[in-house]
Amino acid sequence: MAAHNATHAPDHASESVRAREIDAEQTHLDRVYRRLEEKIHEAEFLMDDAAKRGQVGTPGALAERDAQVFQAGVHLHRLNSEYEDFLFGRIDLLLGKDGKKGPDGAYTSVEPAEGAIVDNRARIAETLHIGRLGVLDADYSPLVIDWRAPAAAPFYRATPVAPGRVVRRRVIRSKGRKVLGVEDDLMRPEITATLDGEELPAIGDGALMAALGRARSHTMRDIVASIQAEQDMVIRAPAASVTEVEGGPGTGKTAVALHRAAYLLYQDRRRYAGGILIVSPTPLLVAYTEGVLPSLGEEGQVAIRALGSLVDGAEATAYDPPAVARIKGSSRMQKLLRKAARAALDLSPAGAAPTQCPAGQLAFGDDEETAPAVRTDRLRVVAFGSRIELDADELRAIRQSALGGTAPVNLLRPRARRLILDALWSRSGAGRRYTDPELVAEARAGFDEDLTTETSFQEFLDAWWPELTPRGVLAAMADEKLLGRWARRVLNPREVRQLARSLGRLDASGHGPLSVHDVALLDELQQILGAPMRPARPREADPLEHLTGLEELTTYADRNGGGRGRRERLEEERTDYAHVIVDEAQDLTPMQWRMVGRRGRHATWTVVGDPAQSSWSDPDEAAAARDEALGTRPRRRFTLTVNYRNPAEIAELAGKVLALAMPGMQSPKAVRSTGLRPRFALVGDGAGSAGESALAAATAAEAERLLGEVDGTVGVVVAMHRREQARRWLAPLGDRVVALGSLEAKGLEYDATLVVSPAEIADESPAGLRVLYVALTRATQQLTVLSAGRDQPDAAGVPDLLRD
Numbered sequence: 001m002a003a004h005n006a007t008h009a010p011d012h013a014s015e016s017v018r019a020r021e022i023d024a025e026q027t028h029l030d031r032v033y034r035r036l037e038e039k040i041h042e043a044e045f046l047m048d049d050a051a052k053r054g055q056v057g058t059p060g061a062l063a064e065r066d067a068q069v070f071q072a073g074v075h076l077h078r079l080n081s082e083y084e085d086f087l088f089g090r091i092d093l094l095l096g097k098d099g100k101k102g103p104d105g106a107y108t109s110v111e112p113a114e115g116a117i118v119d120n121r122a123r124i125a126e127t128l129h130i131g132r133l134g135v136l137d138a139d140y141s142p143l144v145i146d147w148r149a150p151a152a153a154p155f156y157r158a159t160p161v162a163p164g165r166v167v168r169r170r171v172i173r174s175k176g177r178k179v180l181g182v183e184d185d186l187m188r189p190e191i192t193a194t195l196d197g198e199e200l201p202a203i204g205d206g207a208l209m210a211a212l213g214r215a216r217s218h219t220m221r222d223i224v225a226s227i228q229a230e231q232d233m234v235i236r237a238p239a240a241s242v243t244e245v246e247g248g249p250g251t252g253k254t255a256v257a258l259h260r261a262a263y264l265l266y267q268d269r270r271r272y273a274g275g276i277l278i279v280s281p282t283p284l285l286v287a288y289t290e291g292v293l294p295s296l297g298e299e300g301q302v303a304i305r306a307l308g309s310l311v312d313g314a315e316a317t318a319y320d321p322p323a324v325a326r327i328k329g330s331s332r333m334q335k336l337l338r339k340a341a342r343a344a345l346d347l348s349p350a351g352a353a354p355t356q357c358p359a360g361q362l363a364f365g366d367d368e369e370t371a372p373a374v375r376t377d378r379l380r381v382v383a384f385g386s387r388i389e390l391d392a393d394e395l396r397a398i399r400q401s402a403l404g405g406t407a408p409v410n411l412l413r414p415r416a417r418r419l420i421l422d423a424l425w426s427r428s429g430a431g432r433r434y435t436d437p438e439l440v441a442e443a444r445a446g447f448d449e450d451l452t453t454e455t456s457f458q459e460f461l462d463a464w465w466p467e468l469t470p471r472g473v474l475a476a477m478a479d480e481k482l483l484g485r486w487a488r489r490v491l492n493p494r495e496v497r498q499l500a501r502s503l504g505r506l507d508a509s510g511h512g513p514l515s516v517h518d519v520a521l522l523d524e525l526q527q528i529l530g531a532p533m534r535p536a537r538p539r540e541a542d543p544l545e546h547l548t549g550l551e552e553l554t555t556y557a558d559r560n561g562g563g564r565g566r567r568e569r570l571e572e573e574r575t576d577y578a579h580v581i582v583d584e585a586q587d588l589t590p591m592q593w594r595m596v597g598r599r600g601r602h603a604t605w606t607v608v609g610d611p612a613q614s615s616w617s618d619p620d621e622a623a624a625a626r627d628e629a630l631g632t633r634p635r636r637r638f639t640l641t642v643n644y645r646n647p648a649e650i651a652e653l654a655g656k657v658l659a660l661a662m663p664g665m666q667s668p669k670a671v672r673s674t675g676l677r678p679r680f681a682l683v684g685d686g687a688g689s690a691g692e693s694a695l696a697a698a699t700a701a702e703a704e705r706l707l708g709e710v711d712g713t714v715g716v717v718v719a720m721h722r723r724e725q726a727r728r729w730l731a732p733l734g735d736r737v738v739a740l741g742s743l744e745a746k747g748l749e750y751d752a753t754l755v756v757s758p759a760e761i762a763d764e765s766p767a768g769l770r771v772l773y774v775a776l777t778r779a780t781q782q783l784t785v786l787s788a789g790r791d792q793p794d795a796a797g798v799p800d801l802l803r804d
């Protein structure tokens with residue numbers, strides 16, 4: 001933790017020293033921009049030149065041209081993106097142990113040379129500026145070091161306890177091309193250091209506190225200028241295998257995960273051209289975080305997806321009450337879905353069990369409306385002049401035998417077809433007419449050909465072994481009687497009823513509102529059924545890809561119009577990633593772990609979470625599913641210990657719920673305090689609609705009061721069933737206020753938070769106390785807890801759950 005632990009020098013510098021230091025940084029920034037402009041011109045020239053070479057056809061010229069286009073495209077893509085604080089940091093370093101320089105032109109040694117400090121006096125031997133991208137001067141000396149480069153690591157890692165070569169660490173604040181201020185931390189306050197003969201001054205109040213004090217908007221900001229040492233260790237951890245990060249609320253897990261994605265791309269762009277997937281629990285958190293990577297200069301290869309949007313063509317919009325969520329998320333569903341997918345074959349529209357099959361119960365491929373009215377309880381064919389028939393029992397036996405394999409159900413159809421032909425052939429007795437095996441084989445080939453080219457035979461197959469869709473099977477499970485049969489020894493009758501009712505919101509073809517849990521079931525079914533056999537979509541030719549074969553240029557093209565749609569489609573089609581980052585991992589249900597696991601079978605992983613915030617009721621079951629998804633890959637574990645979000649006053653109150661929810665679990669240490677204690681408010685008495693309107697009035701009044709207190713956003717957290725109500729209550733207050741169901745608050749933060757009826761939130765589900773802990777840890781400045789009768793508040797309005 002660099003800035004946090006740093007001994008901060010009092011601001012001795014006079015205004016003129018401050019102005020001089022700002023001027024010096026301005027001069028450097030001007031130089032950087034001049035160099036950037038030169039590079040832009042160079043890149044444009046190269047692109048132009050490369051286009052001309054395209055007309056020369058020799059292989060050598062083409063290879064050279066491709067390399068040039070690639071380089072120029074990378075430069076243009078990066079340089080064309082104007083960043084507000086392109087340059088944000090600087091370190092002043094002592095002479096290194098050896099004289100070696102890295103590829104970025106900086107000395108590589110971490111430790112100072114012997115004799116670098118004499119009698120507590122030292123000379124600054126190297127000054128490095130840190131920015132969002134690396135920029136070399138025309139003579140290859142480093143003007144700006146990329147924040148992800150090894151040479152930038154001391155900017156984040158140096159502390160007064162282990163300062164290495166760093167004497168002064170400076171954060172530069174700028175807007176556009178203008179430097180506004182600097183904040184310094186001295187890592188070796190005991191020494192007097194000189195730079196170019198002048199004493200090194202220290203200015204400002206430290207960068208971290210400045211960053212934390214800023215008002216929050218509806219989107220997250222990057223933290224490149226103030227990443228702390230323990231966070232930096234995670235961001236720069238080697239990519240191999242699995243990196244697991246735990247830490248309490250506000251410790252920067254989400255921020256670290258996003259910065260790690262940018263770091264991995266910087267380290268090994270080619271490898272991660274295979275894509276990085278960031279899985280977020282809710283669309284709200286996706287919207288909150290998705291601006292961070294572009295601000296770090298990365299967007300092309302990273303897909304941030306909510307759990308409910310991981311399956312193409314499905315989008316979770318519905319909410320499942322906890323009891324239903326528990327059934328759908330449980331790993332017991334695997335067995336049930338396997339059974340349902342196989343049994344669903346029996347439900348063909350004219351199948352052997354028509355009474356069990358409400359019309360249109362299943363979707364058959366794309367043309368469900370024109371499903372043929374073919375009998376599937378017997379098969380009659382005419383071959384070699386005689387009639388052959390298979391009855392219902394024989395067909396059932398054939399189906400059972402075909403399903404004996406483990407292959408996906410839709411892919412077993414050719415096998416079933418072969419077994420039917422075998423049975424018909426044997427019934428025909430034709431094989432016995434020949435003794436010569438060659439003649440037998442010839443007759444059999446003719447027999448098969450005659451039958452399989454018959455339209456009626458194909459129609460029978462289509463009806464008897466229809467192509468099942470995940471949605472169709474899910475919809476079939478809404479029939480309680482059928483579901484009860486399929487779920488025998490897996491779910492109890494009450495669970496069967498709850499599940500069937502919940503799936504009843506889907507129409508016969510499985511369309512209708514899906515929940516985040518349904519999406520994981522669809523993914524599992526997709527796996528069980530296998531991809532429907534469709535003609536491959538013709539791939540669109542991309543002129544730039546044709547030129548270079550390299551992803552970076554595609555990103556450049558996307559930025560410059562035209563290519564974006566294509567990139568989004570590529571993301572949609574991609575199901576296997578090179579690296580998977582799971583945010584709020586404690587919340588994934590076993591079925592969701594299976595869904596996410598399938599997207600990273602060959603990936604390396606970063607998994608961040610906090611068990612104390614888990615809204616899943618059976619953590620052991622989820623842990624087992626997580627182990628299965630991550631396999632036997634070795635794991636590297638990190639813990640983040642400092643809460644950067646909540647002031648100590650709010651963290652302390654939340655700690656009371658933590659003690660109830662997870663006895664013995666340590667709260668992270670809050671890094672600052674505001675002196676403002678959380679406020680307790682009460683809803684007036686009243687039952688029924690009077691009580692409801694009192695709650696509405698008190699919620700709106702307190703939200704309005706908080707709006708007056710803070711510059712940024714106010715989050716109002718209510719129990720899930722009150723979400724819609726609360727949105728209506730708060731609508732007149734404008735868009736600085738957001739109403740959130742308790743489960744939607746995950747990962748988000750607001751300047752002020754109003755938590756409405758803690759008891760109601762805690763009673764919502766078996767994990768309710770942990771969900772309440774999440775709600776209480778969303779505020780960066782102020783927190784109000786509003787209690788109603790069920791909260792049993794004391795005279796001061798403190799609800800029972802939050803009393804000592």
Ligand SMILES: Nc1ncnc2c1ncn2[C@@H]1O[C@H](COP(=O)(O)OP(=O)(O)OP(=O)(O)O)[C@@H](O)[C@H]1O
Nearest residue numbers: 211223226227228249250251252253254255644747
């Ligand atoms: N080093 C830092 N410098 C400045 N701000 C930071 C730093 N680390 C974290 N923050 C800020 O602290 C807040 C909390 O970070 P983040 O949301 O990543 O925490 P989290 O561990 O994911 O929290 P939760 O578990 O509650 O979702 C964010 O506003 C983030 O920008």
